[in-house]
Amino acid sequence: MKKSLFALLGASALLVSNSSAAILVAGWHAFDNNSTASEAPDSVSTGFSGLVVKNTYSVSPGGDNDGTYGNSSAWGVVPSNDGYARVTTAANLYFTVTNNNASAVQLTSLLFDAVSSQKAGGGTYDFTISYSLNGGTTWTALSTVNPALNANGFNPNQQEDFSDFVLNLSSVTLASAATIQFRFEGQGRIDNVALIAVPETSSTIALGGLLGAGVFFRSRRRSVIA
Ligand SMILES: [Ca+2]
Ligand SMILES: [Ca+2]
Numbered sequence: 281m282k283k284s285l286f287a288l289l290g291a292s293a294l295l296v297s298n299s300s301a302a303i304l305v306a307g308w309h310a311f312d313n314n315s316t317a318s319e320a321p322d323s324v325s326t327g328f329s330g331l332v333v334k335n336t337y338s339v340s341p342g343g344d345n346d347g348t349y350g351n352s353s354a355w356g357v358v359p360s361n362d363g364y365a366r367v368t369t370a371a372n373l374y375f376t377v378t379n380n381n382a383s384a385v386q387l388t389s390l391l392f393d394a395v396s397s398q399k400a401g402g403g404t405y406d407f408t409i410s411y412s413l414n415g416g417t418t419w420t421a422l423s424t425v426n427p428a429l430n431a432n433g434f435n436p437n438q439q440e441d442f443s444d445f446v447l448n449l450s451s452v453t454l455a456s457a458a459t460i461q462f463r464f465e466g467q468g469r470i471d472n473v474a475l476i477a478v479p480e481t482s483s484t485i486a487l488g489g490l491l492g493a494g495v496f497f498r499s500r501r502r503s504v505i506a
């Protein structure tokens with residue numbers, strides 16, 4: 281005996297929403313000793329790509345030795361003595377990340393470590409961090425920070441404990457195929473840069489809409505009621 285092939289389904293749309301854990305989208309901690317080349321991230325999540333564009337240069341070895349991206353140990357221990365990037369008042373530093381996934385990600389924070397060079401007249405340089413979306417020339421300032429003074433003067437290869445920074449990005453969503461670029465202005469050293477985000481996994485299954493559009497079963501067997 282066959283039962284009716286048709287079952288009445290709820291006609292209202294069903295919203296399925298799952299909250300996801302944060303991910304390290306892209307991170308840089310090891311920098312080559314060179315003056316011009318760009319570098320891909322040292323750590324990157326599936327479906328993302330990135331590049332640090334060094335308009336000045338980077339130095340290796342040396343760098344931050346606190347073992348963390350910003351102040352967070354959530355992403356494992358970061359190796360020390362594997363180089364850092366320079367930023368100068370004449371040449372900014374840029375980190376670019378592209379979302380190659382089909383869905384957007386909700387950005388959470390930008391983590392980094394930094395130290396300032398000493399100004400000629402004393403004191404330290406402020407660093408201003410801004411971002412632009414999709415290659416645009418409009419820059420949105422995220423924060424101006426004042427890193428600790430570079431403790432080892434002009435020794436380019438020494439390790440030291442850089443200042444830790446966490447910038448809030450919760451107002452920024454990186455859509456599918458979108459690119460975000462972060463600009464660092466100041467004078468000093470940058471290390472352990474990481475972009476953190478939460479993937480958006482919400483999806484809507486419009487059962488009501490499907491039924492309304494005339495869903496039918498391919499097998500058109502007649503119901504036989506006993
Ligand atoms: Ca490093
Ligand atoms: Ca690298």
Ligand SMILES: [Ca+2]
Nearest residue numbers: 346348350393
């Ligand atoms: Ca750190």
Ligand SMILES: [Ca+2]
Nearest residue numbers: 346442443444
């Ligand atoms: Ca530190």
